Amino acid sequence: MHWPGGPVTVRVPATSANLGPGFDALALALGLHDVVEARIIPGGVAIEVSGMGADAARAGDDHLVVLAMRAAFARLGGQPPGIGLRCVNAIPQGYGLGSSAGAIVAGLLAARALYPGPDGLTDAALLRLATEMEGHPDNVAACLAGGLTIAWASASGPQAARLSPVAGLTPVVCVPATPLATAKARQALPSAVPHADAAANSARAALLIAALTCDPALLLAGTEDFLHQRYRAAVMPATAGLVGRLREAGIPAVVSGAGPTVLALTMAGAGPGADAVRAIANQAGPVWLVRALDIDRAGATVEAAHSPWARAGHPPGA
Numbered sequence: 001m002h003w004p005g006g007p008v009t010v011r012v013p014a015t016s017a018n019l020g021p022g023f024d025a026l027a028l029a030l031g032l033h034d035v036v037e038a039r040i041i042p043g044g045v046a047i048e049v050s051g052m053g054a055d056a057a058r059a060g061d062d063h064l065v066v067l068a069m070r071a072a073f074a075r076l077g078g079q080p081p082g083i084g085l086r087c088v089n090a091i092p093q094g095y096g097l098g099s100s101a102g103a104i105v106a107g108l109l110a111a112r113a114l115y116p117g118p119d120g121l122t123d124a125a126l127l128r129l130a131t132e133m134e135g136h137p138d139n140v141a142a143c144l145a146g147g148l149t150i151a152w153a154s155a156s157g158p159q160a161a162r163l164s165p166v167a168g169l170t171p172v173v174c175v176p177a178t179p180l181a182t183a184k185a186r187q188a189l190p191s192a193v194p195h196a197d198a199a200a201n202s203a204r205a206a207l208l209i210a211a212l213t214c215d216p217a218l219l220l221a222g223t224e225d226f227l228h229q230r231y232r233a234a235v236m237p238a239t240a241g242l243v244g245r246l247r248e249a250g251i252p253a254v255v256s257g258a259g260p261t262v263l264a265l266t267m268a269g270a271g272p273g274a275d276a277v278r279a280i281a282n283q284a285g286p287v288w289l290v291r292a293l294d295i296d297r298a299g300a301t302v303e304a305a306h307s308p309w310a311r312a313g314h315p316p317g318a
Contacts, residue, residue: 001116003080007039008113009303010106013146013296014091015098016171016263017138019212020223020254021204027098027142027149028212030171031294034089034102036065038110041082051089052099064100068107071129076115094179096257101139104130105300113302128157139257146299148212165212165295168269172277174262175289180236185258188232197226216267219252223265229255236260242284249280266292 130140137151141160208222233240246253274292
C-alpha cells in the first residue's frame with residue numbers, strides 16, 4: 001500500500017451540547033478551533049501539541065486523535081507504518097466545550113483523508129464511529145456539520161439534522177479556572193425523572209429550536225431545563241450560581257455540555273450582550289474567563305497542508 005508523503009490539516013470547532021433542555025440531542029458549533037496536522041511517518045507515533053492539553057503529547061498511542069485515527073484505519077482496511085501529529089489546540093479540555101468530540105472527529109477525518117485505498121468510510125459511517133467513541137452523538141454531530149444540530153438514535157445508527165441558527169446570535173462562554181470530568185457530572189444524574197418534568201422539558205426543547213432558528217425573543221423561556229442542570233448543581237455550585245444570576249438578569253444562560261462552562265446566548269444589538277455577561281460573572285466569583293464567540297457554520301474542514309515539517313521531511317518531535 002502506497003501511503004501519501006504529505007500531511008493533511010483538519011480544523012474542528014468547539015461545541016456546546018444540551019443548550020438547556022436539549023439533553024444529549026442539541027448542540028451548537030462555536031468559533032473556537034483545534035487544528036490537527038497529520039501525516040504518515042515510517043514508524044511509531046510522533047506527537048507535538050501546543051496550546052490546550054500540551055501534556056497530552058506524551059500519550060503516544062493513547063492520544064485521542066491517534067486512537068480515532070487507528071479506529072478509522074481499521075474500518076478502512078489497514079494501519080499505516082506510523083503516525084505523526086502536530087496539534088494546535090484552542091478548545092479548553094474538561095470544560096464542556098466538546099474537546100474530546102473535536103479530537104475524535106479530527107482523527108477520523110484525518111485518517112479518511114490519508115488512507116490511500118477506496119473510501120470505505122461514508123459520512124454516516126463516520127458519524128456512527130465517532131458516536132461509538134464519544135458515547136453520544138450530540139457534540140460530534142455539531143463538530144462535523146457546524147451550525148445547530150439535532151442528533152438522535154435510530155435502528156440504523158445515529159442520525160443528525162443540521163439547522164441554521166438565526167443571524168446575530170452570539171454565544172458567550174464563561175469558563176471557570178477548574179475543569180470537571182464529564183463522568184462525574186453524569187454520575188450526578190438520577191436514573192428517572194418525574195413525568196411532568198419530562199413533559200415540560202419536551203415543550204422547552206421544541207421552543208428552543210424555534211428560538212434559535214427564527215425567534216430569539218423566545219430564548220430565555222426556551223433554554224429552561226428540567227432534566228439535568230438542577231441535579232448537577234451540587235458538583236458545580238459556582239456554575240449553577242452563575243447560570244441563576246444571568247437568568248435573573250434576563251440573559252438566556254445554560255450549562256455548556258456537562259459543564260462547568262456557562263453558555264449565554266445573546267443577540268447582537270438586542271438586549272444584554274457580552275459586556276453584561278462579563279459584569280455579572282465578575283460579581284459572581286470565582287474568576288471566570290468570559291469570551292464572546294461566533295457560531296461556526298462550516299463544521300470540520302480538511303485540506304492538504306504544506307507545513308514546515310512536511311517540507312523539512314521529518315515528523316514533529318523528531
